[in-house]
Structure formats: C-alpha cells, structure tokens
Amino acid sequence: MQKKEKRPNQKTIRMSDRIVFILETYRGESLADSLENLVLDCNEKLPEINEKVKQQEKYYEQRKKDINKELSQLIEVRNDLSSISSAILTAKRYCNTIEKRAEREKDKLKGKGKGKK
DSSP states (O other), rough: OOOOOOOOOOOOOOOOOOHHHHHHHSSSSHHHHHHHHHHHHHHHHHHHHHHHHHHHHHHHHHHHHHHHHHHHHHHHHHHHHHHHEEEEEEEHHHHHHHHHHHHHHHHHHHHHHHHHH
C-alpha cells in the first residue's frame, strides 16, 4: 500500500448504487479511501494490462496471418479440385461418345455380316 497523500482537493460526486457497493467492498477506511485505493491500484496495473493487450494483439495478428495463409491454400486446393472435376467430366463425355461410336460401328458390322450370309 502506498503512503497516504494529503487531500487538498475537496469534490462532491454523484454515483450509482453499484459504484457505491464496489467502493464499500474495496479496501479503505472510508469511501474516499476506497476510491483513492481503487484509482491508484488501477493506475498501477495499467502498464501491465497494456503490455498484455499488446501481446494479445500480436498473437491475434499472427493468427490472422496464419488463417489467411491457410485460407489461400484451401482456395487453391478448391480451384485444383474444380479443374480436376472439370477434366473428369470432359473425360466422361469423351468416353460416352467413344462408347456410342463403338456401338454404332458394332451394329454396322453386325448388319454387314447378316447381309453376307
């Protein structure tokens, strides 16, 4: 706990019941002491909190980069799959065309064979 300072400033403030409850449950002999302790404690912890916020921002920025990289890779894979799918469909069409031509040729050959007998 820090050494108590003189309080040359006298102010009147209004506060909600919730704030009064918080101050009454905070350490201090009076409401003014509790308010002063709370403000000083928060001010003392502020640099540590700011450092944690900076660390979290760096972490989230790195995660964002990682996610964007993975997203780009997934898009690339999706595009590759789309190309492969398109190639498979084209190959199926060619196979169907070849099958139909083979059937027609087979039928032609059967028809010519019947006429010779």
